[in-house]
Amino acid sequence: MRKRSIRDLDVRGKRVLVRADFNVPLEGGRVADDTRIRAALPTIRHLLERGAAVILCSHLGRPKGQVVEELRLEPVARRLEELLGRPVLALREVVGPEVERRLQGLAPGQVALLENLRFHPGETANDPEFAAALARLADVYVNDAFGAAHRAHASVVGVAQRLPAAAGLLLERELEVLGDLLERPRRPFWAVLGGAKVSDKIGVIRRLLEVCDGLVIGGAMANTLLAAQGHAVGRSLYEPDQVERVRPWLERAGDRLLLPVDVVVTERLEPGAPSRVVPVDRIPPEAMVVDVGPATLAAWQERLRGAGTVFWNGPLGVFEVEPFHRGTFALAEFLADLDAVTVVGGGDSVAAVQRTGVADRIDHVSTGGGASLELLEGKELPGVAVLPDAPAQGGGEPAPATGAAPGARAGGARTAGGPAGAGSTPAEGPSPGGMGR
Numbered sequence: 001m002r003k004r005s006i007r008d009l010d011v012r013g014k015r016v017l018v019r020a021d022f023n024v025p026l027e028g029g030r031v032a033d034d035t036r037i038r039a040a041l042p043t044i045r046h047l048l049e050r051g052a053a054v055i056l057c058s059h060l061g062r063p064k065g066q067v068v069e070e071l072r073l074e075p076v077a078r079r080l081e082e083l084l085g086r087p088v089l090a091l092r093e094v095v096g097p098e099v100e101r102r103l104q105g106l107a108p109g110q111v112a113l114l115e116n117l118r119f120h121p122g123e124t125a126n127d128p129e130f131a132a133a134l135a136r137l138a139d140v141y142v143n144d145a146f147g148a149a150h151r152a153h154a155s156v157v158g159v160a161q162r163l164p165a166a167a168g169l170l171l172e173r174e175l176e177v178l179g180d181l182l183e184r185p186r187r188p189f190w191a192v193l194g195g196a197k198v199s200d201k202i203g204v205i206r207r208l209l210e211v212c213d214g215l216v217i218g219g220a221m222a223n224t225l226l227a228a229q230g231h232a233v234g235r236s237l238y239e240p241d242q243v244e245r246v247r248p249w250l251e252r253a254g255d256r257l258l259l260p261v262d263v264v265v266t267e268r269l270e271p272g273a274p275s276r277v278v279p280v281d282r283i284p285p286e287a288m289v290v291d292v293g294p295a296t297l298a299a300w301q302e303r304l305r306g307a308g309t310v311f312w313n314g315p316l317g318v319f320e321v322e323p324f325h326r327g328t329f330a331l332a333e334f335l336a337d338l339d340a341v342t343v344v345g346g347g348d349s350v351a352a353v354q355r356t357g358v359a360d361r362i363d364h365v366s367t368g369g370g371a372s373l374e375l376l377e378g379k380e381l382p383g384v385a386v387l388p389d390a391p392a393q394g395g396g397e398p399a400p401a402t403g404a405a406p407g408a409r410a411g412g413a414r415t416a417g418g419p420a421g422a423g424s425t426p427a428e429g430p431s432p433g434g435m436g437r
């Protein structure tokens with residue numbers, strides 16, 4: 001059943017609270033990758049053009065209920081102004097009388113951005129009072145934060161229970177495209193996992209081994225599994241508490257689970273720091289794993305070459321620090337050339353794909369990593385479950401035009417057979433996800 005969408009709502013003269021996922025990488029106080037901001041533009045423009053006043057909100061990083069100066073949303077507001085071509089009122093608080101006072105003056109066609117939601121402890125706790133305070137700011141609530149739809153937080157679930165609620169165009173499109181790709185994947189279906197959110201995502205491995213034909217694991221995620229194989233991992237990021245839990249998965253998976261066979265290690269996580277490639281049974285105690293090695297990449301590419309669909313979440317190394325970007329960039333380039341349906345999701349994974357310049361040759365670049373994984377596991381996302389179903393018939397505007405026809409990209413990939421053209425999210429410009437193809 002389709003969820004109610006902003007196309008089903010009359011927003012003229014209304015104040016609309018839009019939950020976006022502006023959890024973007026920052027560098028030197030500026031937005032380093034604006035994919036997630038661009039992806040929210042169609043919804044923002046849709047609402048503004050129909051006479052709404054738009055109040056945006058998002059989290060940024062994990063400040064744990066406290067103000068962290070480096071995690072203010074000000075840089076996002078500035079980038080949004082450039083992209084929208086109109087002013088964005090950046091508030092320095094999330095809720096409260098001062099916020100309410102400043103928003104009183106917000107007229108139809110104007111845009112405001114609340115401060116980082118996670119500066120308030122009520123956000124991740126889905127605190128009813130905090131949700132009520134957010135709800136007081138608006139007449140209507142729109143969830144366009146696909147990347148955070150797996151979090152049962154106040155701005156995702158609590159507010160939706162207190163205001164007339166609907167899905168934004170990005171959320172709608174992500175569910176449509178990923179639903180098709182992941183429910184009926186062209187087989188063999190492979191997943192590649194990496195990244196640093198190990199405790200969040202390690203549990204997904206068991207389920208992915210059931211859903212997928214093969215699973216490749218790199219990044220910090222692999223270190224826990226290497227430890228479970230009996231290897232010393234030195235000072236690498238890993239989860240000692242999870243080692244016993246994952247060991248039986250390794251045994252059951254056999255050759256359907258591929259781990260690194262060699263890794264890049266360093267003693268200092270700094271640009272240009274000395275590093276070397278070692279086999280996984282020779283990780284020195286004082287070193288940390290920061291990338292996969294060349295033998296690993298070659299072995300993985302060999303297996304992935306036969307895939308019908310590849311889903312990737314999580315960089316294979318600390319790609320932000322050169323030269324530890326090599327494994328991640330090599331995988332992005334390999335997937336771009338692969339004759340398979342390719343899906344890349346996650347804030348940092350997408351930033352990496354953008355930096356290699358191959359985003360337009362990936363079939364679907366998704367704004368959600370953890371959210372995509374939960375869909376892939378077959379879970380219902382709390383931020384979607386809470387939204388009301390669409391009206392039975394008629395009402396609303398026609399669905400937005402999809403992007404390029406299935407299979408339009410060089411490399412000849414096809415979609416998984418559904419109606420949605422892969423590579424089409426309702427975003428702006430060249431990104432994300434092969435927009436403009």
Ligand SMILES: Nc1ncnc2c1ncn2[C@@H]1O[C@H](COP(=O)(O)OP(=O)(O)O)[C@@H](O)[C@H]1O
Pocket residue numbers: 194195196197218219220221237289290291313314315316317318319320345346347348349350369370
């Ligand atoms: N071996 C590693 N050790 C430490 N951090 C790593 C390692 N490999 C990848 N990372 C980090 O993982 C982060 C991204 O993880 P994650 O948030 O899970 O990905 P995404 O945002 O794509 O979902 C990056 O900042 C990257 O530096």
Ligand SMILES: O=C(OP(=O)(O)O)[C@H](O)COP(=O)(O)O
Pocket residue numbers: 021023061062147148151197345346347348367368369370371
């Ligand atoms: O970046 C995000 O997820 P992702 O890294 O899995 O893509 C989302 O903004 C969710 O952030 P969270 O994992 O801190 O809740």
